[in-house]
Amino acid sequence: MAAHPPACCAPSADVGGPALLTLTASPANSVGAAAAHTATPARTHAHATAAPHTGTPTRAAGRTVAIPGGRFLMGTDDAEGFPADGEGPVREIELRPFRIDPTTVTNARFATFVKATGHVTDAERFGFSFVFEGFLPPQSARQAQRVQAAPWWAVVPGADWRRPYGPGSDVGALQNHPVVHVSWHDAQSYCDWSGTRLPTEAEWEYAARGGLEQARYPWGDELTPGGRHLCNIWQGEFPTRNTAADGHLGTAPVKSYRPNGYGLYNVAGNVWEWCADWFSVDFHATGPRVDPTGPAEGTARVMRGGSHMCHESYCNRYRIAARSANTPDSSAGNIGFRVAAG
Ligand SMILES: [Ca+2]
Ligand SMILES: [Ca+2]
Numbered sequence: 242m243a244a245h246p247p248a249c250c251a252p253s254a255d256v257g258g259p260a261l262l263t264l265t266a267s268p269a270n271s272v273g274a275a276a277a278h279t280a281t282p283a284r285t286h287a288h289a290t291a292a293p294h295t296g297t298p299t300r301a302a303g304r305t306v307a308i309p310g311g312r313f314l315m316g317t318d319d320a321e322g323f324p325a326d327g328e329g330p331v332r333e334i335e336l337r338p339f340r341i342d343p344t345t346v347t348n349a350r351f352a353t354f355v356k357a358t359g360h361v362t363d364a365e366r367f368g369f370s371f372v373f374e375g376f377l378p379p380q381s382a383r384q385a386q387r388v389q390a391a392p393w394w395a396v397v398p399g400a401d402w403r404r405p406y407g408p409g410s411d412v413g414a415l416q417n418h419p420v421v422h423v424s425w426h427d428a429q430s431y432c433d434w435s436g437t438r439l440p441t442e443a444e445w446e447y448a449a450r451g452g453l454e455q456a457r458y459p460w461g462d463e464l465t466p467g468g469r470h471l472c473n474i475w476q477g478e479f480p481t482r483n484t485a486a487d488g489h490l491g492t493a494p495v496k497s498y499r500p501n502g503y504g505l506y507n508v509a510g511n512v513w514e515w516c517a518d519w520f521s522v523d524f525h526a527t528g529p530r531v532d533p534t535g536p537a538e539g540t541a542r543v544m545r546g547g548s549h550m551c552h553e554s555y556c557n558r559y560r561i562a563a564r565s566a567n568t569p570d571s572s573a574g575n576i577g578f579r580v581a582a583g
């Protein structure tokens with residue numbers, strides 16, 4: 242994502258996957274984040290996004306809320322935006338009705354899925370995931386290999402969804418927090434099991450807007466109206482001091498803060514959310530305007546919504562129109578997902 246000014250708070254798409262395994266075998270103490278996206282082998286998993294939408298309603302789909310079809314203005318030309326991310330141009334998009342989960346998938350729900358299927362996540366297969374340095378014991382933080390372009394990300398062997406801060410940590414107290422350290426593939430597997438699917442990027446944005454037209458945030462244009470925090474991001478100086486003025490240092494329970502006009506929680510902040518689409522900075526400028534599903538191929542999958550690590554001075558990608566992406570086998574402590582259906 243070298244073309245993204247400034248780098249996002251999520252570890253770069255370039256460092257996930259087997260290329261990193263090679264690097265970790267060498268004494269290099271930082272990962273070359275500027276490597277090409279092609280460092281990750283292309284997978285043909287894209288077609289899994291066409292997973293059956295029609296099966297009988299399942300428990301997981303039953304948690305979803307109905308979003309009426311309609312037209313909306315997608316994207317932004319906001320001066321606070323990042324045009325290089327492909328946030329614009331603003332265009333009218335038409336969508337069929339669909340359903341979407343009011344929350345991201347929790348650790349408790351992901352545990353049910355893993356228990357039922359024996360699913361092994363990409364983080365477990367590769368043997369590491371990316372953990373924010375501030376969550377590590379000082380000794381581990383000092384010794385950890387870092388992501389060059391985003392050195393606050395430590396490469397932590399043994400970090401995965403059950404051990405979000407690395408070996409010795411657990412999700413015991415985080416049952417209703419979003420599952421993290423899950424790759425796009427892991428999210429897709431959860432969807433396949435639960436009879437759901439990932440939302441398209443257009444569906445995600447439409448649902449996240451909650452009926453407001455072109456608002457900067459899910460509740461309006463002001464970040465902290467009346468001084469109130471309405472989402473879980475970063476306050477203080479990134480990445481050295483987090484005051485947690487919004488109540489949360491790391492992830493927050495999935496139903497924190499008030500929901501948007503469609504009943505969705507934490508679309509802004511908390512965790513990045515995988516979408517079904519391949520990422521492109523410009524495909525949408527000329528692409529379909531009715532039920533768009535993104536480009537036919539790519540190297541990274543769209544992520545939306547921003548995370549608890551976004552800060553206005555650096556990565557204000559908690560705006561609704563903000564975009565990011567990562568390779569489909571990458572995972573980190575600030576990436577999760579919510580499911581859709583219909
Ligand atoms: Ca926070
Ligand atoms: Ca989010």
Ligand SMILES: [Cu+2]
Nearest residue numbers: 250551556558
């Ligand atoms: Cu960010």
